[in-house]
Amino acid sequence: MKRALLSGLAGLAILAPTGAAFSQELTVYSGRGESFVAPVIEMFENETGIDVEVRYGGTAELAALLQEEGANSPADVFWAQDGGALGATQDLFAEIPASVSEDQPDRYKSAEGRWIGTSARARVLAYSPERAPEDTLPESVKDLTAEEWSDRVGWAPTNGSFQAFVTAMRVHEGEEAAKEWVDGMVANNAKTYRNNVALVQAIADGEIDVALTNNYYLGRFKGRDSSFPVEQTFFAEGDIGNLINVAGVGILETSDSKEEAQRFAEFLLTPAVQQYFTSAGNEYPVIAGVIPNATLASVSTVETASPEVPLDELSDLEGTLELLRSANLL
Amino acid sequence: MSPNAAARRPPLLLLVPALVVGAGLAVPLVYLVVRAFSAEWSAVQALIFRPYTATLLLNTLKLTAGVLATTTLIALPLAWLIVRSDLRHKKLLSILAVMPLAVPGYVMAYALIGLSGYYGFLNHFFGLTVPRLQGWAGATVALSLYTFPYVFLNLRAALLGLDPALEETARSLGRSQRATFFAVTLPHLVPALLSGWLVIGLYVLGDFGVVALMRYEVFSFAIYNQYAGAFDRFYAAWLSLMLMALTLGFLVAEGLALRGRRFSRVGTGVARRASLVPLGRWRPLAHAFLALVFAASLGLPLMVILFWFGFGAVEVDWALLRATALRTAGAALPGAVLAALLALPLVVLTVRYPSRTSWAIERLAYFGYAVPPLAFALAMVFFALGLAPFLYQTLPLLVASYALSFVALAMGPVRSALLQMGGRVEEAARVLGRGPASAFASVTLPLLSRSLVAGGMLVFILIVKELPITFLLAPTGYTTLSMNVFARTSEGMLLEAAPYALVTILFSSLFVGLILRYEGGRS
Numbered sequence: 001m002k003r004a005l006l007s008g009l010a011g012l013a014i015l016a017p018t019g020a021a022f023s024q025e026l027t028v029y030s031g032r033g034e035s036f037v038a039p040v041i042e043m044f045e046n047e048t049g050i051d052v053e054v055r056y057g058g059t060a061e062l063a064a065l066l067q068e069e070g071a072n073s074p075a076d077v078f079w080a081q082d083g084g085a086l087g088a089t090q091d092l093f094a095e096i097p098a099s100v101s102e103d104q105p106d107r108y109k110s111a112e113g114r115w116i117g118t119s120a121r122a123r124v125l126a127y128s129p130e131r132a133p134e135d136t137l138p139e140s141v142k143d144l145t146a147e148e149w150s151d152r153v154g155w156a157p158t159n160g161s162f163q164a165f166v167t168a169m170r171v172h173e174g175e176e177a178a179k180e181w182v183d184g185m186v187a188n189n190a191k192t193y194r195n196n197v198a199l200v201q202a203i204a205d206g207e208i209d210v211a212l213t214n215n216y217y218l219g220r221f222k223g224r225d226s227s228f229p230v231e232q233t234f235f236a237e238g239d240i241g242n243l244i245n246v247a248g249v250g251i252l253e254t255s256d257s258k259e260e261a262q263r264f265a266e267f268l269l270t271p272a273v274q275q276y277f278t279s280a281g282n283e284y285p286v287i288a289g290v291i292p293n294a295t296l297a298s299v300s301t302v303e304t305a306s307p308e309v310p311l312d313e314l315s316d317l318e319g320t321l322e323l324l325r326s327a328n329l330l
Numbered sequence: 331m332s333p334n335a336a337a338r339r340p341p342l343l344l345l346v347p348a349l350v351v352g353a354g355l356a357v358p359l360v361y362l363v364v365r366a367f368s369a370e371w372s373a374v375q376a377l378i379f380r381p382y383t384a385t386l387l388l389n390t391l392k393l394t395a396g397v398l399a400t401t402t403l404i405a406l407p408l409a410w411l412i413v414r415s416d417l418r419h420k421k422l423l424s425i426l427a428v429m430p431l432a433v434p435g436y437v438m439a440y441a442l443i444g445l446s447g448y449y450g451f452l453n454h455f456f457g458l459t460v461p462r463l464q465g466w467a468g469a470t471v472a473l474s475l476y477t478f479p480y481v482f483l484n485l486r487a488a489l490l491g492l493d494p495a496l497e498e499t500a501r502s503l504g505r506s507q508r509a510t511f512f513a514v515t516l517p518h519l520v521p522a523l524l525s526g527w528l529v530i531g532l533y534v535l536g537d538f539g540v541v542a543l544m545r546y547e548v549f550s551f552a553i554y555n556q557y558a559g560a561f562d563r564f565y566a567a568w569l570s571l572m573l574m575a576l577t578l579g580f581l582v583a584e585g586l587a588l589r590g591r592r593f594s595r596v597g598t599g600v601a602r603r604a605s606l607v608p609l610g611r612w613r614p615l616a617h618a619f620l621a622l623v624f625a626a627s628l629g630l631p632l633m634v635i636l637f638w639f640g641f642g643a644v645e646v647d648w649a650l651l652r653a654t655a656l657r658t659a660g661a662a663l664p665g666a667v668l669a670a671l672l673a674l675p676l677v678v679l680t681v682r683y684p685s686r687t688s689w690a691i692e693r694l695a696y697f698g699y700a701v702p703p704l705a706f707a708l709a710m711v712f713f714a715l716g717l718a719p720f721l722y723q724t725l726p727l728l729v730a731s732y733a734l735s736f737v738a739l740a741m742g743p744v745r746s747a748l749l750q751m752g753g754r755v756e757e758a759a760r761v762l763g764r765g766p767a768s769a770f771a772s773v774t775l776p777l778l779s780r781s782l783v784a785g786g787m788l789v790f791i792l793i794v795k796e797l798p799i800t801f802l803l804a805p806t807g808y809t810t811l812s813m814n815v816f817a818r819t820s821e822g823m824l825l826e827a828a829p830y831a832l833v834t835i836l837f838s839s840l841f842v843g844l845i846l847r848y849e850g851g852r853s
Contacts (some may be wrong), residue, residue: 033821034818054806054807069722075806075807184717194545197821206448207462229448325565330554
């Protein structure tokens with residue numbers, strides 16, 4: 001009996017790995033969270049019959065993993081949290097035909113045509129109306145290093161969107177000012193969180209009073225519970241803390257499913273998906289003709305709030321990582 | 331040990347698998363070292379010789395000390411009560427005391443986090459928004475609550491094997507019960523305590539689920555941050571090397587602490603069981619202690635998970651849950667079987683054909699288990715990308731990595747079974763005209779099968795719970811239970827994580843029960 005059991009197990013062991021070979025057609029590396037991406041992938045699979053496998057991870061992690069993998073990369077598409085990471089990876093991307101993104105404003109895609117934005121978002125200040133009433137909030141993100149905000153601010157240094165914002169600060173305000181700000185925040189005991197969800201949750205939990213995050217996270221909480229005790233706002237007009245950025249995709253030069261990858265990119269720009277990003281995802285569309293999300297500030301408000309920083313200039317991810325590392329944040 | 335064991339050449343059938351294990355462990359680790367040293371030395375110096383590294387080291391040691399102290403405070407009274415007092419239902423209590431092993435660390439951390447906060451258990455029922463347990467305290471509590479069974483099992487075995495004559499002698503010389511415990515019993519428990527501490531210490535060094543969720547900056551957390559937030563390959567490799575050095579330090583420290591002590595019985599006669607100590611008026615206190623331990627280690631995670639279940643009507647995607655569970659088993663089962671199959675030749679080689687080579691391979695297997703899984707996985711990623719790209723992100727590499735990482739665990743039970751057996755039975759079969767292979771297969775193997783299965787099952791549980799190796803090496807799209815719980819928890823979706831956490835615990839509990847049955851013969 002026992003011997004039968006053992007040899008049965010041994011047989012299984014030999015069979016198991018072979019039984020799990022995938023009939024993969026498209027492999028996506030996603031720096032965006034599963035809760036958000038999975039429904040879109042499902043729509044795409046149902047519509048096209050193409051099988052998609054997704055590897056989830058941090059945006060910077062996947063950008064570096066793609067560099068490490070080089071020609072051996074199994075990835076076909078990189079779906080990143082921000083334009084900066086796409087810029088940093090674009091030497092690995094194939095050119096995307098102009099026809100794919102002809103409906104898009106230039107602001108939302110790379111000048112070289114190697115990546116396209118799929119949804120736009122803004123950096124915001126999330127706050128607790130109870131402990132940090134709106135009239136006490138600072139004019140600029142740079143004011144958060146002041147004494148009065150000591151121990152009260154949360155941030156997520158490993159998050160791709162945050163890193164892109166720091167890169168923008170380095171470009172827009174200069175290296176010195178950016179370093180000074182990061183060090184000032186550390187000295188002010190800014191609390192580190194894993195990601196944006198944790199930041200918004202931490203305000204509700206009473207751990208912090210304000211947090212630097214993206215505009216679409218709060219909507220997820222409010223959608224479940226309209227009395228969720230957190231609100232969000234912009235800094236003064238033109239402040240770097242209100243940066244507009246995009247999530248976007250690039251197609252890998254080494255991909256052997258370029259056609260499917262291009263279909264995927266096109267799919268993300270269809271009105272139906274753009275409407276989903278806007279209504280369900282609380283982001284901003286990157287094509288015209290989408291019904292705006294009533295719970296969000298209008299696109300024009302966001303565009304005036306954000307300073308002009310071309311996304312192509314945000315590709316020095318490495319420099320930002322070094323800055324964050326020197327502050328012991330990574 | 332058969333008398334003519336020395337000076338025999340081991341058969342190739344044993345040597346080849348052993349060498350494969352040795353190479354499989356050594357190559358990625360060597361590759362990690364090569365990777366680390368290929369960096370610019372000045373850049374490396376700037377990264378390593380800075381205050382932050384000292385912080386990581388200090389935090390790692392603080393966490394280890396905290397967990398060792400807490401687990402000892404839980405496990406020592408627990409083991410004494412279950413072995414030496416006159417409590418009833420000891421079999422059940424023993425099982426309950428081992429069960430927390432089935433709770434994965436990230437689930438324990440998730441349960442503690444789920445207690446507090448705006449949506450937390452306490453706020454929901456009592457209107458308390460307590461600050462979240464996190465950092466050192468959070469990580470210490472979470473780790474201690476599910477690792478204490480390692481110390482408990484060691485102490486229980488030591489207490490069962492203790493010769494009561496020692497204590498009786500001390501008592502007859504006029505020492506009180508308490509003084510006897512501290513002067514005689516406790517010193518004899520030191521080796522058991524040390525080996526339990528070593529297991530837990532290594533575990534703490536390698537754990538990454540708990541420290542990541544509790545945000546406590548120790549080495550493994552920093553490695554993960556490098557990987558997930560920046561993926562600075564050289565820095566991640568260097569951090570891994572530092573962590574491995576610390577691991578070696580723990581191994582050496584334990585060896586030194588045990589050197590020159592003798593605890594075996596001297597004299598003739600048979601060891602008896604000690605008579606049970608009546609608890610008397612201390613009974614309620616003992617009951618309260620047991621209730622507290624089990625409520626915290628088993629009740630809390632189950633309660634929090636069930637609470638999340640009952641909280642919003644979460645749409646449980648049963649099909650996905652089943653697929654995930656199947657994928658988990660599909661990687662864990664071959665991993666466990668492979669570990670058991672590799673353990674067999676390794677053990678036979680070291681017990682029957684001792685040589686410098688076999689000793690080195692055995693040590694390497696133990697070191698492989700001691701290497702923090704995150705560092706091991708990172709080494710495998712670099713190795714596969716650099717030297718074996720066809721294996722990169724494939725299921726066979728994941729299964730092989732599991733097996734190599736845990737083979738030492740499967741060796742333990744097999745080794746003790748083989749040593750107890752001696753070589754006589756097999757020699758008898760040889761005298762009766764059987765060849766060496768046939769004699770082994772017909773006589774020794776059937777006697778070893780029970781321990782092989784027990785070892786394999788132990789590995790299976792650990793693979794089901796395992797996070798870092800799975801996280802880094804799983805094929806794209808091959809998500810397991812542990813990846814699901816961790817990903818959802820870190821996205822703050824505690825509700826959605828609940829079914830996966832529950833299935834993980836059920837999976838492991840089932841096997842803990844089976845192992846206790848398999849090993850039940852030796853209480």
